[in-house]
Amino acid sequence: MRKPQSVGLNIAARRNATCSHCCVAGSPRAEAHLSAEQVDNIVDDLIAHPDVCEVGITGGEPLLQARRVLSLIKRISAAGMKTNLTTNGFWAITPERAARMTADLESAGLSHLTISYDDFHAPFIKPERIRNALDAASNCSIPTILNMCVSRTHDSLDLLKELGDSALCVKVTRFPVQQCGTGLSIPDEDLIVKPLDKLKLRCPGFELIYHHDGKVYPCCSPPIFDTDMTLGDAGTLSHEEFIRKGEKNALLAIIRTRGIKWLLDRVRETSPFSPAARMTEAVSVCDVCTIIMKDRKALTKLRPEILEEARKTHMLP
Template sequence: MYKNAVVNLGSKCNAACEHCCFSCSPASTESMDKSYIRKLVSHLSENNNINVISFTGGEIFLDYPFLKELLEIVRPYKKVVTLISNGFWGISSKRTIRYFEEMEYYNVDALTISYDEFHEPYVKIEAIRNIMECSRIFPKTRVSLNMAVTKDKMSNRILEDLGDSILGIRVTKFPLMPVGEAKNIESDQFQHIYKLSNEKRLFCPGFEIVYHFNGNIYPCCSPAVFDTKLNLRESEEQTFERTVEKLHSNILFYIMRKEGFRWFINVIQENPEFEHIEIPEQFSSICNVCNIIFRNEENIDLLTPYMMEYYEGLL
């Protein structure tokens, strides 16, 4: 349980996408201290309970020497490594080959490219095509393409323009959620594909320890969680084991795992003190509902007596 750790290195990015959940941009400088990141990555690498270490941002390839430094820390421990990038660096075929050679050396198992109509103004499609085609030469690093979409921006044209380069590549389209910069997008653009009546969709899709560049530690990597108060950090020196202990023993997360979000929804809909919380009948992801419920301390405080009553019923 909890075998994966994600490190979000910083908010600096070559792009300033209008949908970015972290509001990243070329001017953004929010980041954990590099010395702390080195120490953190060493701690995670030395932990025998961790199988996978993932790096994301911002755009992690903007400071490629530092990324390589971190990969060098991880390499002796033979962890599985995954990376997330917008692929801007793929515009140079020579550089793309070098990066793939080095990813293979550093045991990078998966490279996820985030690219869609929101990224297109900042990253040339030729760069993405080069990466996809180059991945055929280096099969040890599995490449996939993630696309955030709205009703007006389904990115079908991009897929057509990528042509044969994406044959054999896993492509995932996911509906955008109104978090981060996406809060400014017109509400009628969001695709609400799930319903409250679908009980199977009211469970958290998974937990994963995420060290965010704002200093917080979150229980998953969903874009929606970073705009909530679900922070697991107690201190800067907090170990991974203590973080897992908090995630495993906290009554809120226990109910989330055991009962799903139906339990929270019922409490909110049945009690008048929650009138300010509006749970939509349809939503783009259960993560969107999570964001609505846990976005502030007030909501969590109001839920606490009900959670404690639930806990006492377990004794």
């Protein structure tokens, strides 16, 4: 029996900002996107799938296509599924425009709203717009989260103070920036890292992502978008077939059953001079997983053992 699944739909890389930390390298000039036909087919497939309970819509900046996104939310919500939207709040130019947008999102049936805003976004989006967005959201029934990506030199605490009372009673999530997408240019010394023995080296979970590069990824962690760990091209298989492909993948089976620590220990033993084996600290377990995924040579050496271990755990026939 499968657990109910949340699925990510990253419709386009284009956004109205060029943040230096962007995990998907979004920008006003970014052209990568899923076509309207691809998105419609994916949504139809997700709506028909019995295990899908929620769809998260993100980008880039999805509300650059506001009418399109509102239509998608309405279709998904009408099918009895939850919807989550991640946006940078650029649209909240005035209190009135912010109220109109949140009212439209509420009318479409949006379940959760996530606003991404921090020191990296601030040069492109003024704090008063985020105040407008948070104030408008507080006057409707949509639960709202404020996501803040932070580094050692950009902790966003002053910005949080600047948001003032608008941020009261709002769930704030602060998480460390990772070197992926545009964030690959962030210096190592600015990363907030922990020794590996202080990290819980188990995968936080799988959530299929239909990404704007046309690929389907097995999880929602942004660093994986810089790897070739995909389940295939969007539109080539049904959602059920993508799920089954992930379930039958030996490497993913090992991550589910044995954890990242087992995999890292085996890499250290068989390829002691590889990048993953030399790691002593990381931002997160997803950071560790990504370094391993990028190490084709080490994984190729481990392939027979991974297959055998996956069979032992009954994850493969």
